[in-house]
Amino acid sequence: MVLYDSSTLAGSISGSSSSSSKPPPFPLQREQQQDIDGHLAGAGYKVRSSELRKVAQRLERLETAMVNSPADLSQLASDTIHYNPSDLASWVDSLLSEFALNPTCPYEFVTDPVTNRTVVNDSWTTTATNMPLVHQDVSYEEQSLNNKLPIVTAMEEDSGIRLVHMLMTCAECVQCGDFTLATSFLEDMQGLLTQINTVCGIGKVAGHFIDALSRRIFQGIGGGSIDGGSAFENEILYHHFYEACPYLKFAHFTANQAILEAFVGHECVHVVDFNLMHGLQWPALIQALALRPGGPPLLRLTGIGPPSPDGRDSLREIGLRLAELARSVNVRFAFRGVAASRLEDVKPWMLQVNPKESVAVNSIMQLHRLLGSGPNRNSPIETVLSWIRSLNPKIMTVVEQEANHNQPGFLDRFTEALHYYSTMFDSLEACSVQPDKALAEIYIQREITNVVSCEGSARVERHEPLAKWRTRLSGAGFRPLHLGSNAYKQASMLLTLFSAEGYSVEENDGCLTLGWHNRPLIAASAWQAVPDAPAEFPAPDTHRPS
Amino acid sequence: MARSNEVNLNECKMVVPLNTWVLISNFKLAYNLLRRPDGTFNRHLAEFLDRKVPANANPVDGVFSFDVLIDRGTSLLSRIYRPATAEEPQPNVAELEKPVTAEVVPVIIFFHGGSFAHSSANSAIYDTLCRRLVGLCKAVVLSVNYRRAPENRYPCAYDDGWTALKWVNSRPWLQSQKDSKVHIYLAGDSSGGNIVHHVALRAMESGTHVLGNILLNPMFGGQERTESEQRLDGKYFVTLRDRDWYWRAYLPEGEDRDHHACNPFGPNGRSLEGIKFPKSLVVVAGLDLIQDWQLAYVEGLKKADQEVKLLYMEQATIGFYLLPNNNHFHTVMDEISKFVGSDC
Numbered sequence: 001m002v003l004y005d006s007s008t009l010a011g012s013i014s015g016s017s018s019s020s021s022k023p024p025p026f027p028l029q030r031e032q033q034q035d036i037d038g039h040l041a042g043a044g045y046k047v048r049s050s051e052l053r054k055v056a057q058r059l060e061r062l063e064t065a066m067v068n069s070p071a072d073l074s075q076l077a078s079d080t081i082h083y084n085p086s087d088l089a090s091w092v093d094s095l096l097s098e099f100a101l102n103p104t105c106p107y108e109f110v111t112d113p114v115t116n117r118t119v120v121n122d123s124w125t126t127t128a129t130n131m132p133l134v135h136q137d138v139s140y141e142e143q144s145l146n147n148k149l150p151i152v153t154a155m156e157e158d159s160g161i162r163l164v165h166m167l168m169t170c171a172e173c174v175q176c177g178d179f180t181l182a183t184s185f186l187e188d189m190q191g192l193l194t195q196i197n198t199v200c201g202i203g204k205v206a207g208h209f210i211d212a213l214s215r216r217i218f219q220g221i222g223g224g225s226i227d228g229g230s231a232f233e234n235e236i237l238y239h240h241f242y243e244a245c246p247y248l249k250f251a252h253f254t255a256n257q258a259i260l261e262a263f264v265g266h267e268c269v270h271v272v273d274f275n276l277m278h279g280l281q282w283p284a285l286i287q288a289l290a291l292r293p294g295g296p297p298l299l300r301l302t303g304i305g306p307p308s309p310d311g312r313d314s315l316r317e318i319g320l321r322l323a324e325l326a327r328s329v330n331v332r333f334a335f336r337g338v339a340a341s342r343l344e345d346v347k348p349w350m351l352q353v354n355p356k357e358s359v360a361v362n363s364i365m366q367l368h369r370l371l372g373s374g375p376n377r378n379s380p381i382e383t384v385l386s387w388i389r390s391l392n393p394k395i396m397t398v399v400e401q402e403a404n405h406n407q408p409g410f411l412d413r414f415t416e417a418l419h420y421y422s423t424m425f426d427s428l429e430a431c432s433v434q435p436d437k438a439l440a441e442i443y444i445q446r447e448i449t450n451v452v453s454c455e456g457s458a459r460v461e462r463h464e465p466l467a468k469w470r471t472r473l474s475g476a477g478f479r480p481l482h483l484g485s486n487a488y489k490q491a492s493m494l495l496t497l498f499s500a501e502g503y504s505v506e507e508n509d510g511c512l513t514l515g516w517h518n519r520p521l522i523a524a525s526a527w528q529a530v531p532d533a534p535a536e537f538p539a540p541d542t543h544r545p546s
Numbered sequence: 547m548a549r550s551n552e553v554n555l556n557e558c559k560m561v562v563p564l565n566t567w568v569l570i571s572n573f574k575l576a577y578n579l580l581r582r583p584d585g586t587f588n589r590h591l592a593e594f595l596d597r598k599v600p601a602n603a604n605p606v607d608g609v610f611s612f613d614v615l616i617d618r619g620t621s622l623l624s625r626i627y628r629p630a631t632a633e634e635p636q637p638n639v640a641e642l643e644k645p646v647t648a649e650v651v652p653v654i655i656f657f658h659g660g661s662f663a664h665s666s667a668n669s670a671i672y673d674t675l676c677r678r679l680v681g682l683c684k685a686v687v688l689s690v691n692y693r694r695a696p697e698n699r700y701p702c703a704y705d706d707g708w709t710a711l712k713w714v715n716s717r718p719w720l721q722s723q724k725d726s727k728v729h730i731y732l733a734g735d736s737s738g739g740n741i742v743h744h745v746a747l748r749a750m751e752s753g754t755h756v757l758g759n760i761l762l763n764p765m766f767g768g769q770e771r772t773e774s775e776q777r778l779d780g781k782y783f784v785t786l787r788d789r790d791w792y793w794r795a796y797l798p799e800g801e802d803r804d805h806h807a808c809n810p811f812g813p814n815g816r817s818l819e820g821i822k823f824p825k826s827l828v829v830v831a832g833l834d835l836i837q838d839w840q841l842a843y844v845e846g847l848k849k850a851d852q853e854v855k856l857l858y859m860e861q862a863t864i865g866f867y868l869l870p871n872n873n874h875f876h877t878v879m880d881e882i883s884k885f886v887g888s889d890c
Binding site: 037039040042043044045047052053055056059060062063066082085086088092095161164165168415418419485488489492493501502504505506507517518519520 | 559564565566567568569571572574575576578590591593594595597598599600601603613615621623625638639640643668669670671674691868869870871
């Protein structure tokens with residue numbers, strides 16, 4: 001018996017992750033673009049034509065070194081941490097310095113990605129098993145998908161396709177302002193929904209999009225009470241989204257790795273979390289700091305979150321719990337809560353950063369909320385990025401949805417969201433436990449509703465893809481800190497532990513993405529403020545010594 | 547020892563353009579890091595280093611792509627590449643699987659190379675190659691993300707290829723207008739070429755019609771050490787040692803290189819006499835150390851009275867078809883286009 005899955009259709013419409021007309025594998029600064037070898041660029045490598053010869057020579061040297069060395073040298077080389085393979089010259093150089101140093105104990109040395117100097121390797125980078133898992137009690141469900149696949153008839157497949165057609169046409173009507181026609185499509189679509197399986201695949205996600213379109217047409221774009229589900233509700237939904245699928249775990253895990261690395265050698269550290277929620281990210285960091293060689297630093301955590309309406313100080317409660325954990329592992333810890341309904345209301349003085357501290361700014365899916373609906377002077381994103389820079393953080397970790405949901409044209413946004421969220425729903429189906437899954441779906445549904453039915457200041461889910469964030473952050477005076485192969489490997493291993501097959505971590509020019517069936521859905525990157533650089537300066541190459 | 551290595555490096559530098567040399571040497575270096583002497587493979591590092599590109603439903607140079615899940619049980623994904631048409635320059639999300647409109651539309655099922663262990667359908671080098679094939683042959687191309695060794699040995703790659711073939715054959719939207727049938731070609735390089743042969747065999751056995759096989763530097767081998775293997779070992783990016791490693795990783799444990807997967811016309815192979823096998827286009831690079839096996843494959847087809855055209859590119863190394871910066875590339879692309887275009 002051959003089983004077809006209606007999500008074959010969903011899978012096929014998850015294809016587009018880029019709306020740009022050219023698919024560059026990486027963004028380039030204008031001046032360097034002319035000199036990059038075009039053929040190698042097509043293969044995913046950026047090498048300047050003027051450097052080809054030099055890179056070739058170094059490859060030769062490496063070849064000779066490997067041929068003349070003990071057989072297990074490859075093994076050792078593969079244990080080092082690799083950064084940004086697209087930058088071929090740097091990658092080759094980093095391998096060369098591995099071999100140039102003491103070849104009998106290479107475990108001791110790694111290349112610091114920021115300064116490109118070879119530094120002593122801290123044990124946490126190679127002993128991956130030291131990283132404590134955040135939620136030890138998460139159940140690992142054996143995948144038994146073959147028993148659960150629905151059988152989709154040809155008619156259902158057809159209806160699914162018709163539904164997608166109608167959704168697009170309806171969205172187009174909305175864009176043109178023809179609400180009468182749009183409404184009639186809505187009715188037809190509701191009818192079609194009864195004919196197809198709405199438990200999974202296209203039927204499920206289509207239902208949410210139909211709802212969002214209805215809202216837009218009938219309630220207008222003010223957003224009603226969508227974003228205003230109470231903070232308490234939002235936190236619960238967030239928590240279940242955290243449990244149901246690996247996106248947030250990946251975000252936390254990858255950011256923590258980068259923060260740990262940035263804090264090496266620093267004794268007073270201060271993490272600023274742009275959205276504390278239940279503080280799910282921090283127990284792992286606290287435990288990792290407790291275990292670091294040389295002992296833990298003094299850790300300050302400032303958690304930003306919405307004010308609690310009912311007189312409870314939820315921020316403080318979370319702070320207390322984290323403090324308790326820190327105490328139990330002997331980490332000196334101080335917590336401060338900053339209550340703000342919007343990130344742009346936070347002023348840097350509220351964070352009370354001490355100049356002697358090393359600061360990490362952590363933004364998990366928050367920056368996009370600052371993008372506003374037009375380029376004004378002092379738009380919130382510019383203001384916030386500017387004061388972040390003024391804190392001179394050792395690192396800023398940024399995780400964002402990998403999607404182009406901030407395009408001005410409604411139809412484009414709608415199309416992109418349809419692709420993105422069908423992929424995300426598809427991934428949810430594969431790996432969850434109730435009631436996490438149902439509540440996670442509501443969490444995602446709220447995002448969909450916001451993207452589709454809101455405008456202006458009510459539309460806060462203004463996701464932009466990594467390429468755009470790179471440009472924006474570089475232009476604001478930040479330079480990338482590359483996430484390396486150890487973070488990649490550990491993220492991949494975490495995935496296999498917690499999730500179904502179908503998820504993939506990918507390396508993208510120094511950043512890591514997590515996706516479903518080869519479609520990246522969430523991107524993690526790390527940044528550092530360029531010391532006193534003006535806003536328009538192109539980011540210097542971090543692999544050259546500064 | 548070091549001296550002869552210098553000679554080797556110099557030789558291969560003289561026959562390929564500098565950027566090709568850098569590309570293939572980089573692969574060689576990276577692959578050396580990934581293969582462990584005990585037969586295991588550093589998959590995490592492999593995926594980290596592999597340069598991948600996402601599918602793009604917006605046409606670039608007239609070609610758009612999207613990913614489909616062909617088999618959920620094995621997570622078998624494939625990437626489909628289609629030409630954007632004049633009437634539909636900007637395909638919309640519902641139109642990705644719109645029926646093909648021409649009288650005859652070749653559908654090329656492509657198997658990427660990587661010696662059964664490396665690369666994916668979304669590897670940048672293969673995404674580029676598949677896009678070229680679309681324009682070249684006015685075809686729809688489906689690139690199969692088959693399971694790889696050593697985690698998945700024989701016959702997984704062939705199973706996945708067969709699953710993809712059945713899937714393609716049963717898509718109404720891929721049927722040519724002329725006869726309401728899907729016009730299927732199989733193509734692949736290196737291990738992909740090997741997969742082409744074995745999937746074609748299965749197709750013939752079950753009566754599924756394949757119009758032609760295209761094998762680019764196909765990966766074959768055998769227990770015996772042939773003259774070309776000895777002469778060219780280590781000279782042009784590839785060593786016998788790494789070839790042996792990949793066969794050990796793919797073939798069932800305990801099997802040697804005369805297993806029919808590796809050596810289809812060897813002592814354990816089967817004759818194709820009397821079988822209606824698809825016509826084949828086999829491209830052999832004159833500087834590829836396994837060419838004796840590839841030429842033996844061509845001979846095996848000829849002996850069984852099968853239609854086969856051999857393209858022997860004397861001064862070509864492995865991977866010459868990855869970058870359009872040499873004559874061999876253009877010659878081969880022309881031949882492929884004629885091979886597919888002669889479908890009637």
